[in-house]
Amino acid sequence: MAGLSPDLQTPCLVVDEAKMAANIDRMARRIAGLGVGFRPHLKTAKSVEIARRMLPDMGGPATVSTLREAEVFAAAGVRDILYAVGITPAKLGRVQALRARGCDLAVILDSAGQAQAVAAASAGAGPIPVLIEIDCDGKRAGLAPDAAEIIEIGHILHEGGADLRGVMTHAGGSYDVSGADAHAAFAERERRAVVTAADRLRAAGLPCPVVSVGSTPTALAARDLAGVTEVRAGVYVFFDLVMAGIGACAVDDIALSVATTVIGHRPDRGWILVDAGWMALSRDRGTAGQAVDQGYGLVLTADGRVIPDLIVTGANQEHGILALRPGAAATPPELPVGTLLRILPNHACATAAQFDAYHVIPADIGAAPAIWPRFGGW
Amino acid sequence: MAGLSPDLQTPCLVVDEAKMAANIDRMARRIAGLGVGFRPHLKTAKSVEIARRMLPDMGGPATVSTLREAEVFAAAGVRDILYAVGITPAKLGRVQALRARGCDLAVILDSAGQAQAVAAASAGAGPIPVLIEIDCDGKRAGLAPDAAEIIEIGHILHEGGADLRGVMTHAGGSYDVSGADAHAAFAERERRAVVTAADRLRAAGLPCPVVSVGSTPTALAARDLAGVTEVRAGVYVFFDLVMAGIGACAVDDIALSVATTVIGHRPDRGWILVDAGWMALSRDRGTAGQAVDQGYGLVLTADGRVIPDLIVTGANQEHGILALRPGAAATPPELPVGTLLRILPNHACATAAQFDAYHVIPADIGAAPAIWPRFGGW
Structure with a gap:
């Protein structure tokens, strides 16, 4: 096989470096054109070598889906990480350990119970940064943009000693529709959901510096991200048949x-x-x-x-x-x-x-x- | 959680040792009652600790689904291994390397092309043992029990310097039917397929000391294994909802x-x-x-x-x-x-x-x- 060892033992996983580089470049240009920050999701590749290519600066920012990813990438020099799966109390020890080693690791949550646990852990070992998870398409976790709990959680975090950093959402539903127009519509749903929630937090006198959205289809199709501060995406590094199937x-x-x-x-x-x-x-x-x-x-x-x-x-x-x-x-x-x-x-x-x-x-x-x-x- | 560390980080994989031991014991008693040999399949657990519990003797016999399994278990002392996925020429170097280290590793195949490659490799570094794969239910690989190629392959191996050791089959179709009677019927299909092929090899003057069958459902339900020398099964070590769903x-x-x-x-x-x-x-x-x-x-x-x-x-x-x-x-x-x-x-x-x-x-x-x-x- 061109470029691969002739004694290759199969099955094995192959990455075409030139195609990967083109995919990374395409997404970087898209995001730059939108005038927002980019926080690549490293869960697809789970590779330090590939993270070096996805992140313009190995310091970050980056997104991860497990604390093991956070630990491995922090050890490789990434210093700004969002752990984008709802936090549980039993994981806060590992979060604080990573923060103590100099990694600015932020967590997400969508309930008052989680917020109380994070506030309590912050009182002990320093403020843990938090994004409140917002639901934009009914596919998974998060609070509705108009939910009263958003303000309640904001107060628990802000007054409890945590670092209320903002809001985030992910339109998993964008994977189920095809074509740039449909993806752009989901991008607008993402934008509107988090901007609505951010406006409500700010109107309640709470901080909300980060307004984070993203999925590969919406990142590639978004037309206007007014009010958004950063985009997350991951599978674009390789793409796959599902992504090809939705255009x-x-x-x-x-x-x-x-x-x-x-x-x-x-x-x-x-x-x-x-x-x-x-x-x-x-x-x-x-x-x-x-x-x-x-x-x-x-x-x-x-x-x-x-x-x-x-x-x-x-x-x-x-x-x-x-x-x-x-x-x-x-x-x-x-x-x-x-x-x-x-x-x-x-x-x-x-x-x-x-x-x-x-x-x-x-x-x-x-x-x-x-x-x-x-x-x-x- | 009873018996587990209180600071367990989730998700993680849990095995209930008492249930596993009961499953291992149940299968061992079944096979002993059938009066045939047992060659547990180690592909489900892929664990040396669990192999020690599945194998009455750590020397083997055992079945594996990858050469990496063969390498890991050989290093842990298993000396009699069947690699039960059709061999390719590029893998014969690893097969011979394991054999040179004292592991009696056998391979399977179902074509003249593979047989020629194995015979050629045997001429170089010593006879590689082979089971010819027989199809009993049309689900995957293998030759029909009455296929002319079985005799052709037998001659290529036996006269070409390989070690023609016998025949094997696996009734994957037994996973698709429910109840002991249906599983017993698949066990009889397995038995009849390999016994037919073995009789034909012997009638052609070829050796066939091993007649190997198996899947967890057929091993648990077989009523008569006349002519069979060994049974293979693997998922019984843990069982799962699919196995429960078919009884x-x-x-x-x-x-x-x-x-x-x-x-x-x-x-x-x-x-x-x-x-x-x-x-x-x-x-x-x-x-x-x-x-x-x-x-x-x-x-x-x-x-x-x-x-x-x-x-x-x-x-x-x-x-x-x-x-x-x-x-x-x-x-x-x-x-x-x-x-x-x-x-x-x-x-x-x-x-x-x-x-x-x-x-x-x-x-x-x-x-x-x-x-x-x-x-x-x-």
């Missing part, structure tokens, strides 16, 4: 794939068996509800060309079943046992999580193949 | 769970949000097609009691959404932020793979909590 990228932009080897055939069924099953690809079937169902992934040649209509139609733990998509006119290609292939993932976050390293196709054709470690856990 | 175990037998913490509520929607999303639970929805759809898992109290009708109805990367199952008469329980819960997985192999350690509830109530490492990769 946030082209299939050719996808920088992540799983390298796999043909291990057998069932010509009676039109199957080609490979050594990437769901343990490698993940069980994510995010394209199942889209206009084009890509099965467990779309198949490429080893050098990255799409094999027309060949998808992963089934997956066991260590076996993938390749077949032509239903209704395809093509004939299955000749792919003898031992043939190297690559598979584009439905969901980059889920597929990358199945591996502990990235095999890098270098952007510089003359460069040596690289392997970048990846971590998981909590 | 292979009771929900109370399930030894694996994910500990999680309540992080918020959406009373308007009847949701309880927890810090175990699909990154912790996996995307496996194996009960979706069963009589009782358990969502992404069934919720327990921290000490292991089922909370009636509370399941994980939705999952984001680090958020799980708990709600009553559709049509449930119960009212959602009061579970404040910070409450510890546990979630039984649909598929133990998939959920365990999301973690790098087991938090053990010791069988001995007075024992200290233990943490057993777990590995992944290929």
